[in-house]
Amino acid sequence: MSKKTVRVSVSAVVILSALSWLMISTISEGAEYYLKVDEVMTAPQSWQGKRLQVHGHVLGDPLVKGSTLEYRFKVHSNGKVMDAVYTGVVPDTFKADAEVVIKGRIDANNVIHVEPKGIMAKCPSKYEAVPAAPTVR
């Protein structure tokens, strides 16, 4: 191997490992656990205080207090239900039975406190998924 090849490959390895290390170290700051409602609710204690993204369907109509924008609603999946509190603007498609992902942390009573702008409702897509039948009544 020529001197040049060695130099190039050493610097490439150094740069790549530095970038990978940076990426992995920053990713743990920004990372959130992505779970379905039932996965959280089978052992809610272990998730308390962690940053979560919870995937489920809205159960019943979300209740809103006047024009305060404080929403109280329930999300469910596979027979488990979770209470949620959120203050702020909700997406157009946020309604009963909507498929949502909510971001936030759960408190000691297993109620999830959703972050501002933390509700993502399913995009009104033409590419419909298998319709998720509400299993809980």
Place this chain on the structure above:
Amino acid sequence: MASLGYFLILAAFVVASAAFATGVAGGRRGRSSLVHGSVGLFHVLTGLMLVASAIIVHAFVTEDYSIKYVQRYSDAAQPLFYKLTSYWGGLDGSLMFWVTLLAVFGSAAVHINRDRHRLLVPWVVAVISVVQMFFLFLMVVHNNPFETHLLAAPLEGKGLNPLLQNFYMVIHPPLLYLGFVGMTIPFAFCLAALISGQLDDSWLRAVRRWTMTSWLFLTVGLALGGLWAYEELGWGGYWGWDPVENAGLLPWFTATAFLHSVMVQERRGMLKVWNVSLVIMTFFLTIFGTFMTRSGIVQSVHAFGEDRELAWMFTVFMVAILTISFSLVIWRMPMLRARNELDSWASREAAFLANNWILLFSAFFVLFATMFPTISEALRGERLTVGPPFFDKWMLPIGLMLLVLTGIGPLLAWRKTAVSSMRYQLMWPLTSAVVTGVTMTALGVQFWAAGLCFSLCALVAGTIVQEFWRGSGVRQRATGTDRFTALIGLFARSRRRYAGYIVHLGIVLIFLGFGGNGFKLEEQVVLGPGQQVSVGPYVVKYSALKVTDDGQKQMITAHATVERDGASIGGMYPARWYFRDKEEEPTTEVAIRRGFADDLYIVLAAFDVGTQQSTLEVTVNPLINWMWFGFGIMAVGTILSLLPERAMAFATATVPQGAVTTSVLLLMLVGGMAAPAHAQHVDNPQVVLLVPRTPVEKKLRDEIVCMCGTCGRKRVGECTCGTADAMRTEIAGLVAAGRSYDEVVDYYVAKYGSQEVLASPIDKGFNRLAWFLPYAIGLIGVMVVGGVAVKWTRRPKEDGAAVVTAPADDAAATERQERLNDELRDLD
């Protein structure tokens, strides 16, 4: 009809296999008859797909709900335009649309290059055919668009969500498809070059234009997606780092890298392995993006549902692509050796190399972060996700680094830049950057990252201006014309270079928009009548909440007046609409006031009709319009670079007399194209939609679209802006004056000089063509198939004649030569 369609798909699969087989045989044995055969078979495939497409479009138009796909994605109430575009509305149809587009692109590419790249053509056909076979296979076994209801067909279609019946949503997906599908052509040429060993630069010349065209479609598609999100969804932003969006961005990064590094290979014969790899990766990422969003491998609310079977098929295909392509690269490594070595890091090629590394890293990073949930689940058993802040944190410095290279790269010389030349070249751009940076800091703008972004924008702008100025100066002295003509001549002479600078100028404007995003102001307030809120330079005075109904929907509208720096600038009317039978899904109607400095963006978040209170979300988005404008400039630059040589010939002609006039005209034309004067769309339901008095008037309201230019062509019967209201009044007046429907339509067509004002083309005269187009395309397909068949059946006769009479014309001579070659080869 459905069974005919399915039969055509099956036939297309068989023909694609045959085209593949003859292509491989023709490529290996070099027999011209086999090569012609494979090309012919490929054209047949295109014909079959066009006929199949015509059948499905016909089914949509005639409301044939026995076909499941048609029933699911359309209904009788849809206007014709949306019925036609429902073709690519769902997965099954979009696969078919993909195959059809690829067939048309492939036929065009093969036809154009049939003589110039004789040795590549059979392999190109073989590669495209394999890709086609994969998608056709998916359609046959998994997603058949012609599937019918087994029992009695439903009488009604399900219809589309009203949010998607929108101008942007109609053109945004097919543009992205065009971009994605187009990337298959460079890949096919690349593999053909690898297999046949024709690895000089000729295959690069064949694919550069294809890549650039696909890149243009991809860019415009991405921009329109952002514009749709901004105007319709009402969250104040345009990009959310969603997997579906990222899927479109990944191949954009690698294609951009390729468009730059291809210049290094052309000029210096370096980076050959790199270019080949970029083309392969770009193609791979288009397939991967489709896989990511369609198979449910990435959990996202925007993905299209899980489908394990589809996921497996895609995985097998992708593994095959990577293994085969990179094995070929390794096999041909000795032929891909660089002609030159990198002489210095202060050279143009080094700048290109750096730009490529950064773009590739961006693609890698976005891919990694998008796939992170899947990766972490596989490695640690936990599904971890990363949000937009993580993407922003990484992409900000990456973007700024790219911007630095955009400014410095073009100023460096090939091989090695001398220090003196560097000083001469960099002085003005650097000065403008420093001056801007200092001014920004003095004005109190935070240096990281907004101030830095603006000063780097100044650097790139400085570079571009300097290049144009110095270049035109040199040409002016050489040709003795005025500077303006010299500028046009310069452009015409080295169009790739200067069109590239125009694209860079677009990038600068887009970065201005990004920089402005740092000064975004957001305010969420609950207001009662008479109360006000001030956000930045604006004061929003809320007056009332009104409920109106136009028969189609109930509209809750907040009325507000806006002042800027103390001066009243008019009313704004954010609203929520509740469509009949879709009441649980209201649509947010954002009120946007556009401006060069900023957009005022108001969303009605919640309301209470009883107390008349409204919750408004008021956002000020600084400089955002420069971003959309920048995308426009990028598109113009790319199109200029793609224009054929002849289009610019007048400017380089030797007679300079007429040149000045022509160039002024050209400039006016470009100016007119770039900045169409439009009235502002400002929602103004003050003048409530009156019920139309006559059926003719109602019909006209459904047919004429609002011409304010910013509402996305809503029908005047639906649009709530002042322009639409004026048009409604005008229509009412015309109808009252006794004009018929046709007369009013004619009046508007004459007034606006085109049928732009109509929701769908008039069903007569020339426009019958538009209605007739799907059928015509189908007919062309049939004719292509028939034509090839006739040609083939005739060939043996001609061959026989050639032997007997041996005509002396060139064509026959070439053919004889070829046959001689074939026979000699067979002897070997």
